[in-house]
Amino acid sequence: MIKVNYNALCTNKKGLDLFCGAGGLSLGFMMAGGTPVGAIDNDIDAISTYKSIFPMAKSVYLGDIKEWHPEDEIKEVDIIFGGPPCQGFSLARGTRFVDDPRNHLYQEFVRLVEHYNPQWFVMENVQGIMNIGGGVIYQQILEDFESLGFQVECRVINMAEYGVPQLRKRAVFVGNRMGVNFQWPTKTNAKKVQKTPKHEVDLPDYNSVNSALSDLPLPIGNYFSHRANAQMRGPRNRIAEKQPAYTLRVRGDEFALCEHPAVSAFIPGDAPEEPVSYHLIKTSLQEFYRQSAPEWVDHPIIEVIDTHNTTVLTGTRKLTLRESARLQTFPDWVKFQGRRTSQAKQIGNAVPPLFGYHLFCQIFSYMN
Known part of the structure; x- marks a missing residue:
């Protein structure tokens, strides 16, 4: 059972949430002990939800990320996280994708990582990002962050293996500039089948x-x-x-x-x-x-x-x-804000906070 002390946030661990939606990743970050200090999204209802959850965030911006200048209120952050919309990941001229105008959202993520130079970043996307164009986009993402001095690990995560009662698979990129060989958090659940690895035999089954x-x-x-x-x-x-x-x-x-x-x-x-x-x-x-x-x-x-x-x-x-x-x-x-369809969108687009909790606890263990 996870016990969360919201009154004892580790304010030395500051997080910036890009394409925040309702704040699933920020909630996991806060549960693990971090403090969300800023966020951006272009969905008015999602921003209203986010503000109600995270009043400590100094800069929560509604609008185009290209027009956002959070440094006016946020001087530095330890971790940048978020999920650029997958529509931004498309091939241009068959080999590279950085020149395609639809990719500007991903480029803004890279821009802010370069600007703040945080110790860590986390980027989440659909699992298909690993093999679009035969892996060209995946390799480009690695190159972009490695050129900024980050050591990057990526894995397709089944959220059910971390207690989420949902078979939800997503590609998760974790990068750090501390030279850490990142080890993914220990799974909490495993599907009970004969092929289950020995080290997972004692784990409880997926939550139903x-x-x-x-x-x-x-x-x-x-x-x-x-x-x-x-x-x-x-x-x-x-x-x-x-x-x-x-x-x-x-x-x-x-x-x-x-x-x-x-x-x-x-x-x-x-x-x-x-x-x-x-x-x-x-x-x-x-x-x-x-x-x-x-x-x-x-x-x-x-x-x-x-x-x-x-x-x-x-x-x-x-x-x-x-x-x-x-x-x-x-x-x-x-409490989600907006009409029912808007609330359903906010929920469906989110990264499960429980997975975020396990991921950020693992990252914090290196920072501590």
């Missing part, structure tokens, strides 16, 4: 959908289902009690909880009302969601029901926003 959601007074589904799209012949189903969710996407209506496995072009029923209470805690993951909020936010939900959730779902239904947020490991005290 129901391990994250079953303390909410809502009908519990037997299956977590993904609607079919142009790339799929039909819907996909996972056992909610035993398996993690599929990767959450920007559109929350792609996923549903179902009584029976979804077949054909199923249309899930409406999402129930967001709960205003909880059943008694069943798992450490649920305790993590309900941990005490920091002093600068109002604790949203306090009431606890002294019963077990025995309501079984009949038919199908969409996820609530809180359920989606839990599958991304946002604590329950986080």
Whole structure:
């Protein structure tokens, strides 16, 4: 179980969040003991969410990153992190991608790393970034940061291996200018199959959908289902009690909880009302969601029901926003701003804070 002391932030570890969204990486950074001091995004609702979570951030900017000059308020940072939109990674003339105007967002990330020269940086993107153009873009990214004096490691991470109840794979670049041979944080969970490496045999299985959601007074589904799209012949189903969710996407209506496995072009029923209470805690993951909020936010939900959730779902239904947020490991005290579609976008685009926590704890161990 993770115990977070928000009142004891390590203010000597200052972080700058580029393309911050709702602040998933910043939240993991803060949970690990760092202080977010600045952030930027061009989504007005995401910036509103970010400001409500991180009032200590001195410079939170809404707009074009090319027009942002955070040095007016932030003189230095220890870590820069963020995820440039993947649309920026495209090939130009088949060999290099730096001259393509669509790549300016990634170039701005590099520019700010060069300007601040932090000890560390973390850059997250879709796993496909590793092999676009036969690996040309991947090699270019390594070269760009190595030319600035950074030693870079990259790995495709399955977030489920760090406690996230979701099969979410992302490419994560970690660079440092301290000459450190970075070792990735130790996994906390492993899929129980015969091919599991020996050193992972004793790890608990992936957290399941129901391990994250079953303390909410809502009908519990037997299956977590993904609607079919142009790339799929039909819907996909996972056992909610035993398996993690599929990767959450920007559109929350792609996923549903179902009584029976979804077949054909199923249309899930409406999402129930967001709960205003909880059943008694069943798992450490649920305790993590309900941990005490920091002093600068109002604790949203306090009431606890002294019963077990025995309501079984009949038919199908969409996820609530809180359920989606839990599958991304946002604590329950986080309140997303904007309309429902905007909130779903903020949740789907985020890096799970629980993974960020493990990653930054590992980075801090080198800095300490």
